Amino acid sequence: MADTSAQDARLSGRGASTTSGDVFRNVPIVLKTSIPGASIPLTPYLVPTSWRRTHLSTLVNRVLRTSTLLPGQEAEWQDGATAVPFDFIVDGQLLRNISLGEYLERSSKDAEITLELEYIRSTLPPRFENQIPQDDWVGSVDASRSGLFLTSSYDGTVRIFSHTSTSTPLYSLKAAPAGTSNPALSSAAWLPPPAVGADASSFASRLVTAGMDGIVRLFELPTEVLQLRDPTAGAGAASRKARMLWSGALHAPGSTASSSSLSGGLAVQPLSSVTASADGRYILSAGWDGCVGVWDVAAGLSAKPGSVMDVDVDEFDTEAQRAPDVEREADEHDDEGNSDEDDATRRKRRKAMSGKRTRALHSAAMGGSHRPELILRHTTPLHAAATATAAAGGSSAPALVPGSSAKVARAIFDSSAASSSSSVGSGAASRKVFSAGWNGSVKYWDIDAGGLLLSTKSSDKVIMDVTQLTSASASSSAGLLATAHIDRSIGLWDFRSSSTASSSIVLPIANAHTGPVNAVAAHPISGHLLASASLDGSVKGWDVRSSKQPLFTLTSPPPPLSALGGANAAKAINAPTRLLCVDWMQDGQGIVAGGQDCRISVWRGQGIGSQELKPLTEYDRP
Incomplete structure (x- = not known):
């Protein structure tokens, strides 16, 4: 057993708050990690119980310096001023702000036992960078496109901002035309370009929207917009109009049970969210009526040129x-x-x-004429009284209405599933789908099998959002989902398990926020990290390996008066900071969130989710 007592005199003076009793007590520890190339010998180390995270991090750095160096890092590690910051997990808890002795006391453990500590690359809080005013509540934000933010707003407008120039949008698009009873947009998303078999440049400029009018709309932007980074230099591109490629409702507008076999008697209902597949070929819409629509992008594009779907988005407004x-x-x-x-x-x-x-x-x-390829019933609709339908002048047959907990919060494609049986050929994205809704259930579907329900897991939670943790092939996180709940909690679901327990949440994070959790977003690189946004106005970062406390908590400062203008300035000033959406930037080093305060806030960091043994930069240093 390695004894580090001789080193304690030098290490304990670096910010440790100790008691005289702790100085003379030691505890054996074993240090292990999953970071590639960063393992140290599993020899037990006898360390003082007064040690904290910083002392343990220094120990690991010293051992790495003399044992398992990465190629080319020898010079960096010889410099005592450089170090890799590590966090330590013990029994599923991050060892932060407490000493080993305090942990032993709180967990009623004896100092004679050997503690097994897992060290991970430390995640330091991103720094607040900017806030971008909007004219109304922000329903969604998509930061997956490099250098761009895509937002949808309750005023019915989609806006595109550059990372480098956020005061003025590069492009604004009124998705819902004049005359729409409720133009509010709940969601907008980029369509990724297909890997094979399509013109990537044309697909790269496509986005899809969904909103309270129940209509899914697919747009194609001027290609010049995506090449801009300075809105003042793009007057020509900004003046060009987007083209609506197609639009469609999940159910035929005004349909009844006797007039629409496709809709099954449901009328058009608001949409909660819209998501595109990884290859841009398919779209999922989640609705308040308990239905998930599976949309084939190509089928909508196959309409005859010059048909009603191939029109300029602004044309109706100026008729x-x-x-x-x-x-x-x-x-x-x-x-x-x-x-x-x-x-x-x-x-x-x-x-x-x-x-x-x-x-x-x-x-x-x-409404257009495009219809979904398939409708998945996440919840079963209820039969309304026949007399109500007859009184309205319709058929005497009972109409179908969604139940009070029918709303589907979001549907997403399974990013870890292979699609070898997909009819669209090799290189296609998964055709398996997760859906999650207010009835507390998460369901798993196979689209290629005609919408076959593969699995259902349930809970007593009202689910507001769902995300799938990033996974590579054979990754331990494949099949793991995180959900946001109205009761201020977050849940982790494991669809690799066939458990039939009353609650299928394998890792509940109770009281994750002080208000309802509206959104969750998986980190695009790390399979362990996710971000959550709440009506309490905060964004929190989580490591699912240690979920008892967040890695960081972010809040946005009040907007400066100079940044507010226009008719909605008073609304923005008085609006509560209640967040409705959150997303990671494509490189995983930034977070964007927005909501009822009529703005989106941007935070940026370094090394988030990285597995590289990289010494601290000036930005990283605490």
Whole structure:
């Protein structure tokens, strides 16, 4: 057993708060890690119970310096001023802010036992960098595209911001047309370009939206927008209009049980979220009616060119101003062979042309003709009273209505599942899907098997969001999901297990926040990290290996008055900091969150989720 008592005099003076009793007590420890190339001999070390995280980190650095050096790091490790920061997990708890002796006392353990400590790369809190004002509540943020933020807002607008210039959006898009009863957008997401078989440049400029009007809309932006990083330099691109490729409702608008076999009697309901597959070929929409829509992007694009789906997104809004153009088209047509018509007949024909075009544009904007490939019923709808349907002038057959807990919070593709049986060929993303909703259940579906329900796990929680922990092949995190709950907790689900216990949450994090947890987002690189956002106004980072306390807690400072302007300035000033969405930047080194305070806040760090043994930079140093 290695005795470090001789080193204690030098180490204990570095910030340790000790008692006279702790100085003369030692405890044996064994240090292990899963970091590639960072293991040290499993020899027990006898260390003082007064030691804290910093002392243990120094010990590991010293042993690494003399044993398992990484190639090219010898010079760096010989410099005593450089070190890799480590955290330590004991019995599923991060050893932070307490000494080994305090841990033993709190856990009622004796100093004679050997403690097994796992050391991991320390995750230091990201620093607040910026906040971006919005005109209304922020329903979602997608930071997965390098250098860009994509936000959806309750004013019905999608905005794209550059990481380097956040005061003015690079591009703004009114997704819901004028006349929409509720234009609020709950979600917007980028469509990743397919790995094979498609033009990556065209797919890279596509995004999908979903909102309170129950419509899924697919847009294609001007390609120049994605190449901009300075909004002042892109006036030409910003003036170009996005193109709506298709739109569609999960159920036929105004359908009843007797008129729509596809909808099964459900009317159009608001949508909670929208998600794209990793190859950009498929889209999932989650609705308040308990249904998940599986949308085939290519099927919507196969509509005949010039049809009602292939229209400019702003065209319907400006139709009234275009009436003179329609009349001119009719006059030109007259000149080609209809000069004998009288004025009354000519005016009637012009009016018909204008009305036909307006109806086509309205159809494209308000519902389109695209329908989902498949509808998954996460919850079973209820039958309304037959008399209510009859009183409304409809069929006497009972209509279907969603239950009070029917809402599906989100549906996501299984990123760890192979798709060897997929009909779309090699290189396609998974066609297995998770759905989670207010009824407390998480369900697992196989789309290629016609929507076969593979597994169901349940809890007594109201689930607000779900994310899948990042996993590589054969990773221990494959099949692990994290859910956000209205009761302020977070849950970890393991779909690798076939457990039929009353609650399928394998790792509950009770009181994760002081308010309902609205959103969770898995780290894009590490399979152990996730972020959560709550109505309490905070963002927290978590390591699922030690979930008893967060790695960090982030809050956004009040917005400066100089950053607020326009008609909604008062709303932004008085709005509570209640967060509705959160996402990691593509490199995993930044977090973006937004909500009811009409802004998105940005934090940026270094080394988050990294497994590299890299000495501290000036940014990292505590």
